[in-house]
Amino acid sequence: MSSEPQRDTVPFLDLVQPHLALEGELTEAFQQALRRAQFVGGPEVDAFEREFASHCGAQWCVGVNSGTDALRFAFIALGLKPGDEVITTAHTFIATTEAITQAGGVVRFVDIDYETMTVSPKAVGAAVGPRTVGIVPVHLYGQPADLDPLLDLARKHHLWVVEDAAQAHGARYKGRRVGAIGDVGCFSFYPGKNLGSLGEGGALTTLNPTLRDTVRMQREHGQSSKYVHETEGYNGRLHALQAAFLRIKLRYLDEWNQRRRQVAAWYREALKDVSEIQLPREASYAEHVYHLFVVRTNRRDALRDQLTHAGIGTGLHYPTPLHLQRAYAHLAVPQGALPETEDAAASCLSLPIFPEMTQSQVGRVADGIRSFFRVR
Ligand SMILES: *Cc1c(COP(=O)(O)O)cnc(C)c1O
Numbered sequence: 001m002s003s004e005p006q007r008d009t010v011p012f013l014d015l016v017q018p019h020l021a022l023e024g025e026l027t028e029a030f031q032q033a034l035r036r037a038q039f040v041g042g043p044e045v046d047a048f049e050r051e052f053a054s055h056c057g058a059q060w061c062v063g064v065n066s067g068t069d070a071l072r073f074a075f076i077a078l079g080l081k082p083g084d085e086v087i088t089t090a091h092t093f094i095a096t097t098e099a100i101t102q103a104g105g106v107v108r109f110v111d112i113d114y115e116t117m118t119v120s121p122k123a124v125g126a127a128v129g130p131r132t133v134g135i136v137p138v139h140l141y142g143q144p145a146d147l148d149p150l151l152d153l154a155r156k157h158h159l160w161v162v163e164d165a166a167q168a169h170g171a172r173y174k175g176r177r178v179g180a181i182g183d184v185g186c187f188s189f190y191p192g193k194n195l196g197s198l199g200e201g202g203a204l205t206t207l208n209p210t211l212r213d214t215v216r217m218q219r220e221h222g223q224s225s226k227y228v229h230e231t232e233g234y235n236g237r238l239h240a241l242q243a244a245f246l247r248i249k250l251r252y253l254d255e256w257n258q259r260r261r262q263v264a265a266w267y268r269e270a271l272k273d274v275s276e277i278q279l280p281r282e283a284s285y286a287e288h289v290y291h292l293f294v295v296r297t298n299r300r301d302a303l304r305d306q307l308t309h310a311g312i313g314t315g316l317h318y319p320t321p322l323h324l325q326r327a328y329a330h331l332a333v334p335q336g337a338l339p340e341t342e343d344a345a346a347s348c349l350s351l352p353i354f355p356e357m358t359q360s361q362v363g364r365v366a367d368g369i370r371s372f373f374r375v376r
Helices: 016-021 023-036 043-056 067-077 095-102 121-127 147-157 209-218 240-271 300-309 326-331 339-347 359-372
Strands: 060-064 085-089 106-110 132-136 160-164 184-188 202-206 223-225 293-296 348-351
Touching (some): 043 060, 043 202, 067 095, 067 184, 106 121, 240 359, 339 348
Parallel strands (some): 132 160, 160 184
Antiparallel strands (some): 060 202, 293 348
């Protein structure tokens, strides 16, 4: 194996190609921004907010500085108070739960569904208690969580639902785009996301104008108008330059998501007879947008080493579930308490996926996996 010449590498993610392909448009937007010299807020941000709201089927969008800000501002706007409990998954990026704590809430972890690796509605139902105020489903890897049973629970117990859609721009739940199904949708435009800025960025989407107004104040030091502060707030605005770049990239989002779906279809075809690998399941209610293509195997670490050796980039999302992180030791959720979550963390492997990925690159990754498992 090591005597073979090193073949072409397959990166986990390629952020160069898509931006070079748009170099002319992005450069023109930069030149316009220089001449306009309105760098924070302004017409580009307003226009992006309108366009992104419309893409999600939401009434309103508020651009903010990051996905983490979007979550934090959503919780504050929903009136989260110290001691209020918010139910969510431990199989996610820490931003989801950091924002709950930073807004004054208490994180309550529940287990995930085996098929979708998103929060289990049954587990949520069992965890609702007198201090519960909200539920945060995470549309993980580009697949929506099962929202209807969560919305039923929310109606029954007077809870709110904040969708963490940071990995699922454009994904659909029963035909509707995520972000406008719960009370608030939170998006990240971190560069590697399906819609990424050229820096940091985020947004909230909602149908509720009162929430919209509170979030607009939160991102701007609690201001209702210049130097009139209703509360303390944050410096959490979306930069005009990022909004201008995002407006350009938003026009390609649907096409990029379709290409991600094509890459996923190629993987399915190329790996369908490798029984040691479990391919991601697309729920019957979902249109998955494959932010990540995550397979599962109980020989994950050895497979990952061999792929790395073959020049194939992979990732782990996420190797240690949040309830077992030192940051959440105070919650005292013991190992074994969330078995599906812990199993997912131990077995998941993210394969390369990006819109420009070719069928031959998918073939190279599949060959690496087939040779590891000695299939054909
Ligand atoms: C990326 C991400 C976030 C945070 O977004 P930032 O823009 O990096 O703050 C939140 N939740 C999930 C699930 C994410 O993947």
